[in-house]
Amino acid sequence: EIVLTQSPATLSLSPGERATLSCRASQTVSSYLDWYQQKPGQAPRLLIYDASNRATGIPARFSGSGSGTDFTLTISSLEPEDFAVYHCQQRGNWPLTFGGGTKVEIK
Amino acid sequence: EVQLMESGGGLAQPGGSLRLSCAASGFTFGRHAMSWVRQAPGKGLEWVSTISPTGGTTYYTDSVKGRFTISKDFSKNTMYLQMNSLRAEDTAVYYCAQSTGSSNPFDFWGLGTLVTVSS
Numbered sequence: 001e002i003v004l005t006q007s008p009a010t011l012s013l014s015p016g017e018r019a020t021l022s023c024r025a026s027q028t029v030s031s032y033l034d035w036y037q038q039k040p041g042q043a044p045r046l047l048i049y050d051a052s053n054r055a056t057g058i059p060a061r062f063s064g065s066g067s068g069t070d071f072t073l074t075i076s077s078l079e080p081e082d083f084a085v086y087h088c089q090q091r092g093n094w095p096l097t098f099g100g101g102t103k104v105e106i107k
Numbered sequence: 108e109v110q111l112m113e114s115g116g117g118l119a120q121p122g123g124s125l126r127l128s129c130a131a132s133g134f135t136f137g138r139h140a141m142s143w144v145r146q147a148p149g150k151g152l153e154w155v156s157t158i159s160p161t162g163g164t165t166y167y168t169d170s171v172k173g174r175f176t177i178s179k180d181f182s183k184n185t186m187y188l189q190m191n192s193l194r195a196e197d198t199a200v201y202y203c204a205q206s207t208g209s210s211n212p213f214d215f216w217g218l219g220t221l222v223t224v225s226s
Contacts (some may be wrong), residue, residue, distance in 0.1 A: 032209045037153075043217060044152065044202070046218070050212075087151060087152050089212075091211070091212070095167075096157070099151070101152075
């Protein structure tokens with residue numbers, strides 16, 4: 001099973017700041033890595049697929065990069081609605097696995 | 108508009124059974140894979156099971172193999188998760204999710220249904 005480790009667990013930032021979230025895989029997943037945003041009491045929403053492609057309707061301030069085992073989600077300038085939990089997920093191998101999540105909170 | 112609506116959650120005793128349903132609309136049901144993803148209270152997401160677009164192939168996480176069964180009813184555009192031999196650690200919100208293929212991203216999610224396993 002591929003283990004995904006997200007860091008940091010919590011990121012405290014102010015609106016307008018840049019957020020950089022990390023996801024590291026225990027073995028290569030090629031580019032089969034997705035990012036989801038989840039707000040309290042809501043279902044997750046697909047943000048980025050295949051490491052670097054924005055899903056439909058996702059603003060350009062969200063970007064993804066990486067391949068193999070190291071991946072990054074960047075939010076260039078945080079908007080109030082971006083404070084949420086972010087999950088990475090790999091589709092390179094079964095079983096599909098998620099990281100533990102990074103909470104982006106208001107500082 | 109894609110809509111996914113889960114139902115069937117509730118309280119079950121350890122060793123008991125529940126059947127979750129996910130009613131789908133707004134897309135061609137037979138052309139999309141469907142999955143169940145769960146989230147225990149205060150925890151991260153955990154993939155549970157996936158069924159291929161035609162229903163011919165299924166995948167399970169190890170902890171539910173032999174206890175849970177995923178299926179599709181094409182006449183009702185509904186996916187099911189039959190959960191037997193429930194354990195306390197199965198307590199979670201269960202989301203259904205849609206993807207283009209079995210190994211594709213989860214494009215759309217339902218709102219979830221809560222399963223609580225407790226005596």
